[in-house]
Amino acid sequence: MHTLDSKQNLKDKLHEIIFEADTQEGKTFDVILILLIILSVLTVMLETVPSLEEKFGNTFFYLEWIFTVIFTIEYVLRLWIVNKPMKYATSFYGVVDLISIIPAFLSFFIVGSQSLLVIRALRLLRIFRIFKLAGHFRQGLVLVIALRRSVPKISVFLFTILLITMIFGSVMYLIETDSGGGFDSIPRSIYWAIVTLTTVGYGDISPQTNLGQFIAAIVMILGYAVIAVPTGIVTNELLNERKEAENINTQHCQSCARDGHDNDAEFCKYCGHHLHLKSQ
Numbered sequence: 550m551h552t553l554d555s556k557q558n559l560k561d562k563l564h565e566i567i568f569e570a571d572t573q574e575g576k577t578f579d580v581i582l583i584l585l586i587i588l589s590v591l592t593v594m595l596e597t598v599p600s601l602e603e604k605f606g607n608t609f610f611y612l613e614w615i616f617t618v619i620f621t622i623e624y625v626l627r628l629w630i631v632n633k634p635m636k637y638a639t640s641f642y643g644v645v646d647l648i649s650i651i652p653a654f655l656s657f658f659i660v661g662s663q664s665l666l667v668i669r670a671l672r673l674l675r676i677f678r679i680f681k682l683a684g685h686f687r688q689g690l691v692l693v694i695a696l697r698r699s700v701p702k703i704s705v706f707l708f709t710i711l712l713i714t715m716i717f718g719s720v721m722y723l724i725e726t727d728s729g730g731g732f733d734s735i736p737r738s739i740y741w742a743i744v745t746l747t748t749v750g751y752g753d754i755s756p757q758t759n760l761g762q763f764i765a766a767i768v769m770i771l772g773y774a775v776i777a778v779p780t781g782i783v784t785n786e787l788l789n790e791r792k793e794a795e796n797i798n799t800q801h802c803q804s805c806a807r808d809g810h811d812n813d814a815e816f817c818k819y820c821g822h823h824l825h826l827k828s829q
Contacts, residue, residue, distance in 0.1 A: 564630045564803045567623070582623070586672045589616040593666045613663060617653040620669070624650060632822075636805055645671045695786035702782045710775060714742040717768055721761060728757035748772040 566574045589612075595601050596609040624646045628634040637643045649672055652665035718739030725732035731754035732738045741754040745768045756762045802817040802824065816823055 560630050561803070563626060567627060567630060568803075583673060585616060585619060586669050589613070589620075590667055590670050592616070593664065593669075597664065613653060613666065616669075617650055617666075620646070620650050631803055633805060692787070695783055699779075699783045699786045703779050706778055706782070710746070713771070714739050714746060717746075717764065718742040721756065721764060724758060724764070725756050725761045728761065730755050730757040730761070732756075742768060745769060746772045746775055748776070 565572060566578050569575045592609055592612045596606075596613075602609065627637060627643070627646065631637045638647065645668075649666070649669040652662050652668065655662040655665075718741065719735055721741065722732050722735045722738040725738075732741065737754065744751055744754075745765060748769065756765050802820060802822050805817060805820040805822065814824060
């Protein structure tokens, strides 16, 4: 019984350090973790420079594996600490943590796959926990919540844009098939519509007929609306969520692996599990 209590106490202590940033130990852990992530990403980048690879190739190799071992141990600890490991493993940060170490092991089977270790840069999103120390954590939460709640509206918008590009692409294929402008299939014509609508304009495919150029002009004008609409959706959500996020802290539920709790919350609003508060 005493062993079980000691094990649970160890889990609770590690959870407070690894998942939360309300204690000095938690803040220190986050700072060290972010420094390791930055050094790891820099190592992968510098390794691709031929002159540096020739000179420090072995050093880069050993550093990569040192970082990989550290991050693997950290990931295993995170799974062990939480009460429901699969909840964390399938969460956004859980997936990011996993894919940040997989490329190193894939390098045994796929040459060069270690270059994908730059994915570890995604782990720097945890820097919002440190921003709280500078008073910017809530602003980060406002943005995250606003983006999350914008997804349904933006999804409908993107689906509508997809339909528009399919229609314009098909029309352009019909008009420009024999013009020599590169509209030799409907998929390539849709590709042209997407490139034009997003105002990228590679120029590898271009209309040659007067009617085709007129339609292209319409698509270009619509492109400005494509930029404006998602911006308006996210801005609206930002205004709606600003007040809600003012009262949110870094507390992370050990049971369901979710965060975003109110400052005065003693229990998780998702599963009811008791939270580890600063005062404890």
